[in-house]
Amino acid sequence: MKKVVILGAGGHAREVLWVFEEQNKAEPRWEVLGFIDENTLNKGRDLCNLPILGDFGWFDKTASREVYVISGVGNCRTKLHFAEKAANLGLKFCSVVHPSVMMSSHVTVGAGTVIAAGSIITTQVKIANHVTVNLDCTISHDAVIEDYCTLAPGCHISGNVKFGEGVNFGTCATIIQGKSVGAWSKIGAGAVVIEDIPANVAAVGVPARIVREA
Numbered sequence: 001m002k003k004v005v006i007l008g009a010g011g012h013a014r015e016v017l018w019v020f021e022e023q024n025k026a027e028p029r030w031e032v033l034g035f036i037d038e039n040t041l042n043k044g045r046d047l048c049n050l051p052i053l054g055d056f057g058w059f060d061k062t063a064s065r066e067v068y069v070i071s072g073v074g075n076c077r078t079k080l081h082f083a084e085k086a087a088n089l090g091l092k093f094c095s096v097v098h099p100s101v102m103m104s105s106h107v108t109v110g111a112g113t114v115i116a117a118g119s120i121i122t123t124q125v126k127i128a129n130h131v132t133v134n135l136d137c138t139i140s141h142d143a144v145i146e147d148y149c150t151l152a153p154g155c156h157i158s159g160n161v162k163f164g165e166g167v168n169f170g171t172c173a174t175i176i177q178g179k180s181v182g183a184w185s186k187i188g189a190g191a192v193v194i195e196d197i198p199a200n201v202a203a204v205g206v207p208a209r210i211v212r213e214a
């Protein structure tokens, strides 16, 4: 069994734990040691029967080369922050895919990526590092989802779509085929993207319109 620690100790961290638990039922592979929380006041607290181990300083006292890590947060900037901290400590990221996920063998999944229950990912799709694909998303052929993106539950990504780094795609948002969303942009819940969206903006509605800089 490989050892893994989840970075973060909020609601999404508990959901990531559940993905590991379900994957272990299908094939026992992971021993989840607990959670890292930058709020030191939470050290020692129990979360779903596992401990909050402490802050990143916990890795100084551990044989960290034997421990994998994964971000348990959906916020794209926080995932970047965690990835930078972990890189400084020489930690390695694993990825985890819920056993109910359907995807072809022509999908690449990067390190640190979490794919939650019920998602369907078809073919020639690139899902880069530290990406969160939440519950019940669909991602179609030739889509590219770059590092640190988060797809909230129920998103639909059509064929040949390109997302730059750190795109936050809100719950039940949809993007039609061949369009792109630039790095660090935020797309509102329920939006339908029918035109390219540039980097660093927030866009909402049907069809999606830019409302501000992100």
Ligand SMILES: CC(C)(COP(=O)(O)OP(=O)(O)OC[C@H]1O[C@@H](n2cnc3c(N)ncnc32)[C@H](O)[C@@H]1OP(=O)(O)O)[C@@H](O)C(=O)NCCC(=O)NCCS
Pocket: 074, 134, 152, 153, 169, 170, 171, 186, 187, 188, 189, 190, 191, 202, 203, 204, 205, 211, 212
């Ligand atoms: C798009 C989003 C990031 C914008 O957040 P924000 O910058 O704080 O924006 P505001 O709340 O100030 O709203 C700006 C305007 O957009 C509208 N708006 C915000 N979100 C909207 C949405 N999803 N759909 C339609 N309109 C929306 C607001 O009503 C407001 O309109 P107004 O200026 O006419 O009053 C946010 O509203 C959103 O939808 N986030 C996704 C949340 C989500 O899916 N979470 C998943 C958790 S698992």
